[in-house]
Amino acid sequence: MHRKMTITLDEEVYEGLYRMVGRRKMSQFIEDLLRPHVLDRSLDEGYRAMAADQEREAEAIEWCNALARDMSDETR
Known part of the structure; x- marks a missing residue:
């Protein structure tokens, strides 16, 4: 689904955009530029x-379990 949006550009920027991509391609050009950023x-x-990464996941679980044991020992 597409949504309509009104933006304001400096006249010089608009004219350069118009020259570079053309009237009917401006929206797609701007969308393509923005997409990776948003x-x-x-x-x-x-x-x-x-x-x-199974080895990394195993190490992470071991670390979490050790941390939980340490925390349970502290509360006693």
Whole structure:
């Protein structure tokens, strides 16, 4: 789904945009520029890669369990 948005640009910037991409392609050009900045998927990909690393996950679980034991020992 697309949403309509009104933006304000300096006249010189608008004219340059018009010359470079044309009237009917401005919206797509701006969307393509913005997309990687507002829909950052690299963090998701990084988490997926970390979860797939079984050795790292085993170490993380071991660390969490040791931390939980330490915390339970402190409360006694």
